[in-house]
Amino acid sequence: MDNLQDQDRNYALNIRVGLTIYPSQDKAIEQALLLLKDRCPAQFILLADSSGQLISIQGERGSLDVVALSALVAGDVAASHEIAAMTNQLDSCQMVLREGKKSSSFTCEAGKYMVLFVQIPGETPLGWARILIRETAEKIAEIVDRLPDPEDHLAAGLDNMPLDASLDSAIDSLWMG
Amino acid sequence: MQINWRLRELTLKIVYYGPAMSGKTTNLEQIHSHVDPLKRSELLSLKTAGDRTLFFDFLQLELGRIGTLTPKIQLYTVPGQTYYESCRKVVLKGADGVVFVVDSDVNRWGSNLESWKNLFKHLQSLRIPLERTPIIVQFNKQDLPNAMSPEQLKKLLNLGNNAVVSAAAIRGEGVLDTFKLVTRNVMAQAQREMA
Numbered sequence: 001m002d003n004l005q006d007q008d009r010n011y012a013l014n015i016r017v018g019l020t021i022y023p024s025q026d027k028a029i030e031q032a033l034l035l036l037k038d039r040c041p042a043q044f045i046l047l048a049d050s051s052g053q054l055i056s057i058q059g060e061r062g063s064l065d066v067v068a069l070s071a072l073v074a075g076d077v078a079a080s081h082e083i084a085a086m087t088n089q090l091d092s093c094q095m096v097l098r099e100g101k102k103s104s105s106f107t108c109e110a111g112k113y114m115v116l117f118v119q120i121p122g123e124t125p126l127g128w129a130r131i132l133i134r135e136t137a138e139k140i141a142e143i144v145d146r147l148p149d150p151e152d153h154l155a156a157g158l159d160n161m162p163l164d165a166s167l168d169s170a171i172d173s174l175w176m177g
Numbered sequence: 178m179q180i181n182w183r184l185r186e187l188t189l190k191i192v193y194y195g196p197a198m199s200g201k202t203t204n205l206e207q208i209h210s211h212v213d214p215l216k217r218s219e220l221l222s223l224k225t226a227g228d229r230t231l232f233f234d235f236l237q238l239e240l241g242r243i244g245t246l247t248p249k250i251q252l253y254t255v256p257g258q259t260y261y262e263s264c265r266k267v268v269l270k271g272a273d274g275v276v277f278v279v280d281s282d283v284n285r286w287g288s289n290l291e292s293w294k295n296l297f298k299h300l301q302s303l304r305i306p307l308e309r310t311p312i313i314v315q316f317n318k319q320d321l322p323n324a325m326s327p328e329q330l331k332k333l334l335n336l337g338n339n340a341v342v343s344a345a346a347i348r349g350e351g352v353l354d355t356f357k358l359v360t361r362n363v364m365a366q367a368q369r370e371m372a
């Protein structure tokens with residue numbers, strides 16, 4: 001078990017900048033978002049990594065383009081982070097509120113590597129939502145900082161990925177000519 | 178790079194960088210119009226009234242299952258105009274690979290050089306490891322009568338080992354080759370890092 005963890009630490013160190021989410025972490029994140037959705041209550045929640053890659057959603061997405069939304073939320077948070085840095089307001093958890101009549105939304109950082117978007121109905125008290133969202137953001141940051149469970153050890157499989165022919169044909173098959 | 182082991186998804190981010198008007202957005206528009214709609218997102222463009230990129234363009238492609246993972250490739254462009262400096266940095270964050278789109282127009286040599294230097298400045302400040310980040314150089318607008326040749330451009334930018342592709346993105350030429358090359362390199366790098 002120790003050995004496994006060592007391997008994993010090395011494994012995690014090898015992977016730069018980005019984020020690796022193991023099944024146990026994914027499950028914990030899902031639970032944290034679900035809890036936030038019920039307690040707030042929130043209509044819709046989206047978690048992405050800070051470079052704009054979707055991680056998880058909760059609630060009614062309807063016809064919402066969640067891939068595009070992830071990219072926008074990450075851009076939004078990154079931009080407001082830069083604004084805060086330039087104007088000397090840098091805090092550990094940047095939070096931006098968009099206030100509307102029918103609904104409002106918060107965007108904020110969740111640790112260093114993730115961004116959270118939460119849409120709440122107009123009648124939800126903003127102060128209450130803010131506290132819950134901040135709590136959740138911290139919890140999620142903590143979840144991905146954890147080492148993976150031993151059960152997460154799986155056939156990684158990427159090193160068996162036949163890159164050459166199969167990648168090229170996958171790219172070719174994207175193209176319609 | 179993001180890996181979700183439960184969904185067995187690998188997401189990689191590629192950024193099209195380069196001086197103003199070099200054809201970054203055109204590359205994404207061409208990809209968008211040639212890729213099967215079932216395998217791509219909509220093209221998202223945050224632009225000014227004059228069709229210049231203000232923050233970024235964004236397009237996601239799904240490669241289908243390769244080995245045991247489903248790779249998703251995210252393409253971003255930066256705004257080339259000089260005064261959007263801070264936006265460029267924001268978009269570059271977390272990039273796994275870069276396509277540097279050169280404007281081959283001979284009158285644009287200074288802007289190319291400036292943007293090329295600017296790219297490395299940002300990569301450094303974002304702590305993106307150069308030796309592990311493929312940078313493909315696309316010599317775009319080769320259709321122009323006053324285009325600099327690939328050899329001239331290589332000298333201008335002092336290119337070492339970077340892979341280069343000649344293109345006329347407006348006609349779709351070289352767009353797929355560039356995309357293929359960068360994707361291949363980025364996937365190979367991901368594979369090395371996980372091995």
Ligand SMILES: Nc1nc2c(ncn2[C@@H]2O[C@H](COP(=O)(O)OP(=O)(O)OP(=O)(O)O)[C@@H](O)[C@H]2O)c(=O)[nH]1
Pocket residue numbers: 195196197198199200201202203204228229230231254255256257258317318319320321344345346347348
């Ligand atoms: N002749 C020629 N023109 C091109 C080519 N590719 C793009 N253009 C033109 O160059 C102009 C700028 O193209 P964009 O793709 O918007 O450039 P960009 O790099 O996204 O510009 P910014 O968003 O301002 O940084 C447009 O008028 C394009 O039609 C090409 O291969 N040849």
Ligand SMILES: [Mg+2]
Pocket residue numbers: 201202203229230254255256257
């Ligand atoms: Mg553009």
